[in-house]
Amino acid sequence: KQEVTQIPAALSVPEGENLVLNCSFTDSAIYNLQWFRQDPGKGLTSLLLIQSSQREQTSGRLNASLDKSSGRSTLYIAASQPGDSATYLCAVRPGIYNQGGKLIFGQGTELSVKP
Amino acid sequence: KAGVTQTPRYLIKTRGQQVTLSCSPISGHRSVSWYQQTPGQGLQFLFEYFSETQRNKGNFPGRFSGRQFSNSRSEMNVSTLELGDSALYLCASSSAWSFSVRLNTGELFFGEGSRLTVL
Numbered sequence: 314k315q316e317v318t319q320i321p322a323a324l325s326v327p328e329g330e331n332l333v334l335n336c337s338f339t340d341s342a343i344y345n346l347q348w349f350r351q352d353p354g355k356g357l358t359s360l361l362l363i364q365s366s367q368r369e370q371t372s373g374r375l376n377a378s379l380d381k382s383s384g385r386s387t388l389y390i391a392a393s394q395p396g397d398s399a400t401y402l403c404a405v406r407p408g409i410y411n412q413g414g415k416l417i418f419g420q421g422t423e424l425s426v427k428p
Numbered sequence: 429k430a431g432v433t434q435t436p437r438y439l440i441k442t443r444g445q446q447v448t449l450s451c452s453p454i455s456g457h458r459s460v461s462w463y464q465q466t467p468g469q470g471l472q473f474l475f476e477y478f479s480e481t482q483r484n485k486g487n488f489p490g491r492f493s494g495r496q497f498s499n500s501r502s503e504m505n506v507s508t509l510e511l512g513d514s515a516l517y518l519c520a521s522s523s524a525w526s527f528s529v530r531l532n533t534g535e536l537f538f539g540e541g542s543r544l545t546v547l
Contacts, residue, residue, distance in 0.1 A: 357538040414461030
């Protein structure tokens, strides 16, 4: 059974710091991995999608890596800003082919960036 | 391009009642998935619809049901509400199951959710 774990559960950093959020999964048979951001009381905003054949994806100050063999992904945020404060969620699509909309989510990392 | 639209955004019901939530996917997306988010269990997959057919189903009781219409809009229904059904219900759309490999990235796009409170 696929399980996704995110460490740490909460993180507080001063503005300007570079930071890394971690995500691990128990079964390496994944189709892709997606990172999301969620603001309080809101829906999920897709940040980055990494296909199983890819090693990393970049968007602006965000960089996500994927190591399928070790069951790990990291989300790197450069030069953090107070506006980055949110909960970050990692999710994997299980299976070796696209099985549609079923994702397995981690519990999230709550990030607070202090001015 | 309009995003995923969910209605209503907030609703309050009492135990034993039933509720229907609606989701309109991104134009051109034919796959709609539903998730339940609670503080204790996090995000859990309910079910997915494509071309008016249920494709995947999570581990929820039969009180949770859904359907999809020919225009890809989807509804989910919860009957005989329990206190534990209080949650944020999120809908996601994707181009999954598309015959086009270029379109079928598997990326999910979520709506703002429907916040259900059961008293």
